[in-house]
Amino acid sequence: MTDVPASFDHEAALLACARGERRALQALYEHEGRYLLGVALRIMRDRALAEDVLHDAFLNLWNRAASFDPARGAARGWIYTVVRHTALNRIRAMQHEVSAGDDLEELADRPDPAVEAPDWQADLGRLDECLGQLSDAKRASIVYAYVDGCTHGEIAERLQAPLGSVKAWIKRGLAALRECIG
Structure with a gap:
């Protein structure tokens, strides 16, 4: 998440929305x-769809603001999670699944104004290589979080591991990916 003025109180804004x-x-x-x-x-990966998602996410924020619990985490993180889950749910609703292998070629063939296809292929190949260097627990935690959109608690249930371990695996795994990708 990017820096915003420290004077803005996300928690107070959510409580006011509630x-x-x-x-x-x-x-x-x-x-x-x-x-x-x-x-x-x-x-x-599409501005119009992203704008629609953002609109829906703000409706979700408005409607679900009362469910925010400051004891469970930071307000700003909760807001970003709502947006992320709204986007992931939209993709699921569109039945847009991308699996490894042949579908990557199809994805690379689609023109994207922000990224050329060869860059996609190189980035995806490097990411796959770096993910392969992680331990099973770290790799699974990251995939569950960033591909499946699972919460830390859901990942802990799936892996039958303590919540603290899952958080540590994700943190350390992301650090290792950053270092590997360079």
């Missing part, structure tokens, strides 16, 4: 909208 204060939702959009659009765009 009370029905529309100005709070507007303030959230003004402070985070462009960054959240970036999150949606990275997942959707």
Whole structure:
């Protein structure tokens, strides 16, 4: 997540949304909208779809603000999670599945104004190589989190591992990927 002014209180904005204060939702959009659009765009790979996802995510934020629990995590992280899950749910609803292998060639053949196909192939190949260097637990945790959209708790259930271990595997695994990819 990108830096925003420290003076903005995400938690207070969410609590205000829960009370029905529309100005709070507007303030959230003004402070985070462009960054959240970036999150949606990275997942959707289409600006129009990403904008639709962002709209739906802000409706979700408005409707679910009362379910935010500060004891379970930071408000800003919760907001980003809502956007991410909204995008992932949209992809699932579109029945847009990309599996390894032959589908990667199809994905690389699609023109993307932001990334040329050879870059996709190189990046995907390097990512696959780096993922292969991780331990099974770290690799599975990262895939469950970033491909399947699972929460840390869901990953812990799937792997039958303690929550703290899952969080550590993801943190260390991402650090190793960053180092490997360079």
